[in-house]
Amino acid sequence: MSSLTAKPEGDYLRVTSDGKDQLYPSVWLRDNCQCEQCFNPSSTSRKLLMKHLDPAIEVSKAEVTNQEEVNVTWSDGHSGAFSAKWLLPRAFGESTRSRRKSWYALPIKLWNATDMKDGIPRYNFDQIIEKQTKPQNGLN
Numbered sequence: 836m837s838s839l840t841a842k843p844e845g846d847y848l849r850v851t852s853d854g855k856d857q858l859y860p861s862v863w864l865r866d867n868c869q870c871e872q873c874f875n876p877s878s879t880s881r882k883l884l885m886k887h888l889d890p891a892i893e894v895s896k897a898e899v900t901n902q903e904e905v906n907v908t909w910s911d912g913h914s915g916a917f918s919a920k921w922l923l924p925r926a927f928g929e930s931t932r933s934r935r936k937s938w939y940a941l942p943i944k945l946w947n948a949t950d951m952k953d954g955i956p957r958y959n960f961d962q963i964i965e966k967q968t969k970p971q972n973g974l975n
């Protein structure tokens with residue numbers, strides 16, 4: 836059985852899951868609030884405007900419900916809930932950060948003049964549109 840606790844610590848929220856502590860910046864949590872007022876799930880985008888985000892905001896209250904969700908209230912009075920399933924993989928610890936990086940970052944492919952000896956591929960836009968096909972060598 837997993838255990839989940841959450842405790843406000845000023846600029847941070849301490850979340851402990853199965854004995855492992857993770858600190859989440861209060862402002863990051865507010866920026867990533869998943870409630871309907873702050874987040875649009877169909878476009879997976881925030882609704883909160885940056886100009887309305889207080890960088891000095893703090894978590895004033897945190898409660899765990901059913902060992903599955905962390906309910907957070909910030910110093911601006913706003914409240915939102917984070918599921919453990921969403922929150923824990925986004926922890927700021929090194930192991931979760933490197934795992935996240937492997938999801939999002941494309942592998943780096945270095946190139947040099949030898950790789951471009953035949954020049955940068957160029958295509959005629961009108962010909963591509965007329966043929967309604969993609970070039971055979973490179974553009975996808």
Ligand SMILES: [Zn+2]
Pocket residue numbers: 868869870871872873874913914915
């Ligand atoms: Zn919200």
